[in-house]
Amino acid sequence: MTAVIETKNLSKWYGNVLGLSDVSLEIESGITGLLGPNGAGKSTFMKLVTGQMKPNIGRVSVGGRDVWNNFHLFRRVGFCPEQDAFYEDVTGWEFLTGLLGLYGFPPQEITERAVRALDIVELSKDKDRKIRSYSRGMRQRVKFAQAVAHDPEIIILDEPLSGLDPLGKRRLIRLIRDFQSAGKTIIVSSHVLPEIEAMTSRVIMIHQGKILAQGDIHSIRDLIETYPHMISIRCSDARALAARFVPDKSILKMSFGPEGRSLVVETHQRDAFFSRLQTAVVEGGIEVEEISSPDDNLQAVFDYLVGK
Amino acid sequence: MKPKASAGGPSFWTSFRRVFAFFFFLGGRTGRSRVFFLLGLIPVAIAVMVRIVLAGRTGDVVAVFNEILMVFFVTFDIVILSLFYGTSIVAEETEGRTLPYLITRPLSKTAIFLGKYAAYVTLMFIMVSTSLFLSFFIMNGHRFRDPALYLTFLRYAGALGLGILAYTAFFAFLGTFLKRAILVGLMFGFGWENIIQYFPGSTQKFSLVHYMKSLMPRRPSGGPLSMLLFRLEPTEPAVAVLTLVVIAAAFLALACWLFRTKEYLFEE
Numbered sequence: 001m002t003a004v005i006e007t008k009n010l011s012k013w014y015g016n017v018l019g020l021s022d023v024s025l026e027i028e029s030g031i032t033g034l035l036g037p038n039g040a041g042k043s044t045f046m047k048l049v050t051g052q053m054k055p056n057i058g059r060v061s062v063g064g065r066d067v068w069n070n071f072h073l074f075r076r077v078g079f080c081p082e083q084d085a086f087y088e089d090v091t092g093w094e095f096l097t098g099l100l101g102l103y104g105f106p107p108q109e110i111t112e113r114a115v116r117a118l119d120i121v122e123l124s125k126d127k128d129r130k131i132r133s134y135s136r137g138m139r140q141r142v143k144f145a146q147a148v149a150h151d152p153e154i155i156i157l158d159e160p161l162s163g164l165d166p167l168g169k170r171r172l173i174r175l176i177r178d179f180q181s182a183g184k185t186i187i188v189s190s191h192v193l194p195e196i197e198a199m200t201s202r203v204i205m206i207h208q209g210k211i212l213a214q215g216d217i218h219s220i221r222d223l224i225e226t227y228p229h230m231i232s233i234r235c236s237d238a239r240a241l242a243a244r245f246v247p248d249k250s251i252l253k254m255s256f257g258p259e260g261r262s263l264v265v266e267t268h269q270r271d272a273f274f275s276r277l278q279t280a281v282v283e284g285g286i287e288v289e290e291i292s293s294p295d296d297n298l299q300a301v302f303d304y305l306v307g308k
Numbered sequence: 309m310k311p312k313a314s315a316g317g318p319s320f321w322t323s324f325r326r327v328f329a330f331f332f333f334l335g336g337r338t339g340r341s342r343v344f345f346l347l348g349l350i351p352v353a354i355a356v357m358v359r360i361v362l363a364g365r366t367g368d369v370v371a372v373f374n375e376i377l378m379v380f381f382v383t384f385d386i387v388i389l390s391l392f393y394g395t396s397i398v399a400e401e402t403e404g405r406t407l408p409y410l411i412t413r414p415l416s417k418t419a420i421f422l423g424k425y426a427a428y429v430t431l432m433f434i435m436v437s438t439s440l441f442l443s444f445f446i447m448n449g450h451r452f453r454d455p456a457l458y459l460t461f462l463r464y465a466g467a468l469g470l471g472i473l474a475y476t477a478f479f480a481f482l483g484t485f486l487k488r489a490i491l492v493g494l495m496f497g498f499g500w501e502n503i504i505q506y507f508p509g510s511t512q513k514f515s516l517v518h519y520m521k522s523l524m525p526r527r528p529s530g531g532p533l534s535m536l537l538f539r540l541e542p543t544e545p546a547v548a549v550l551t552l553v554v555i556a557a558a559f560l561a562l563a564c565w566l567f568r569t570k571e572y573l574f575e576e
Binding site (some may be wrong): 014047050051054071072077079081083087090094098099101102103104 | 318322326327329330333334337338339404405406407408409410411412413414415416417568571573
C-alpha cells in the first residue's frame with residue numbers, strides 16, 4: 001500500500017527542548033493511533049504534518065509533496081486541534097459556515113456541507129447557540145465537525161476524545177471508524193491506550209520525541225509479555241492468601257502493600273494466576289475487596305519500553 | 309461541487325476576499341466592537357449638547373468641532389481603535405489559540421494577515437466615519453446647502469481613514485512579534501505621539517499624527533482650545549498622504565514577512 005504521509009528524519013526542537021527527534025515514518029490510509037504520554041511529542045508531530053511548524057531537520061510530505069509553505073495541500077487535510085479554543089462570539093452554525101467559506105465553496109454548498117457536518121456530530125438542534133454556551137462535549141464535537149466538513153482525504157485529530165463523556169466517546173469513535181470505512185487516512189492521538197485500541201490496532205508509540213514502537217498493537221503487547229505482570233489484591237487476609245501461593249513456581253515475587261492489607265504479586269503467567277487465585281480465595285474463605293494491575297496502563301508500557 | 313480554484317489553488321485575491329469576509333463578519337460580532345461603537349457616540353452626544361447650549365452661535369459651534377471633537381478623533385479615537393484592532397490581528401489568534409483554524413486552510417499566510425487587516429480597518433472606518441458624519445452634520449446643520457461643507461467632511465474622513473491605515477499597520481506589526489504589544493502600543497500612541505506632535509520644527513514629523521493634522525482642512529485659529537493646530541508646521545498634503553501610505557505599506561510588508569516566517573507557540 002502507498003504511503004499517504006511520509007516523514008524522513010523529522011526533527012523539531014524548541015530552543016534547547018527537544019520536541020521530536022529523527023522520526024521516519026510512512027502512514028497509509030486507515031486509522032493510525034499516535035500514543036504517548038503528555039509532552040511526548042504527539043502534538044509536535046501533528047503540527048509538523050499539518051504545516052503549522054517547520055521542521056528543523058528532515059521533511060514531511062503528503063502525497064509526495066512537502067507540507068511546509070504549501071498551503072494548497074490543506075484542501076486535502078482536516079485538522080482538529082487539541083486545545084479547547086474557538087471564536088466564542090459566534091454560533092456553531094456561523095463557525096462552521098465561516099470556516100467553510102475560507103475554502104471558497106459556493107453559498108449553497110457551504111450550507112449543505114455545514115448541515116451535513118452538524119448532523120454527523122449531532123449538533124443540528126444546537127447550531128444556533130453561541131459556542132460560548134456549549135458544553136465541553138459539544139465543543140469537542142463542533143471542533144471535529146470543522147475538521148471533516150470540507151470532506152478531506154486526510155483527517156488529523158489531536159486528542160479528540162478528551163473531555164467527552166463515555167457515551168460521547170463511543171459516538172465519536174464510531175464516527176471515526178465510519179470515516180475509515182470511507183477510505184480516509186486518519187491520524188488520531190491519545191494518551192489513553194483503550195481509546196486508541198477501540199479505534200485501531202495500528203499504532204505509533206512516541207515518548208520523549210522519539211518513536212518507541214510502531215505497528216500492530218497486539219504485536220507490541222506480545223513484546224511486553226516478556227516482562228512480568230504485577231497484580232495487586234486487596235483482601236481481608238493478605239498473608240493467608242500469600243501462604244497459598246508460596247509453592248506456586250509461576251510466582252516470581254510477592255510483597256505486601258501498606259498496612260499488610262494487600263498482596264502484590266509478579267508473574268509471567270497472568271491467566272494461570274487468576275484461575276489459581278479463584279481457587280485460593282474460595283478454599284481459604286478470603287474476602288477480596290479489589291484486584292488491580294498497577295502496571296497495566298500506558299505509562300507502564302512506556303516504562304517497559306524505555307527500560308525503566 | 310468542488311470549490312472554484314485554479315489548478316494551483318486559489319489566487320491571492322480570492323483568498324484575501326474570503327478572509328476579509330470571515331473577519332468582517334466575526335469582527336462585527338464581538339463585544340469589543342460594540343464597546344468601540346458606543347465610544348464613537350461620545351462626540352455625537354457632545355455635538356447634540358453643544359448645539360443645544362450654543363443655539364444660534366454658529367461660529368462657536370464650528371470652533372468646538374474643530375478644536376474639541378477633532379482632537380477626540382485624531383488623538384484618541386483612532387489611536388485606541390487602531391491599537392486594539394491592530395495588535396489583535398495576530399495576538400487574538402495566538403492568545404485565543406485559534407490560529408490553527410486559519411493556517412491549516414488552503415490560504416497563504418499573507419492573505420490571512422492582509423485579509424484580516426483589511427476587515428478590521430473597514431470596521432474601524434465604518435465606526436469612525438459614522439461618528440464623524442453624525443457629529444459633523446449636527447454641528448454644521450445650519451450650512452446644509454453649502455457644497456464646501458461636504459468637501460470639508462470628505463477631507464476629514466479621508467485624513468482619519470489614512471490615519472487608521474497607518475496606525476493599524478504599525479500596531480499590527482507590533483502584534484506579530486511582541487507578547488505585550490498593547491503596552492508598547494499604548495506608550496507609542498499616548499506617549500510618543502502626544503508629546504512629539506507639539507515639538508516645533510521637523511521633530512514633529514516623527515509622529516503619525518503630524519501627517520494626519522497636515523491633512524485637516526485648516527482655518528485660522530489661535531484660541532486656547534486649538535490643540536490640533538497648536539505648533540503645527542504642516543507638511544504638504546500630497547507628501548502627507550504619501551508618507552502615511554508608505555508607512556502603512558512598509559509596516560504591513562514587515563508584519564506579513566514576520567507572520568509568514570514566525571512559528572507561534574501556545575502557552576499552556
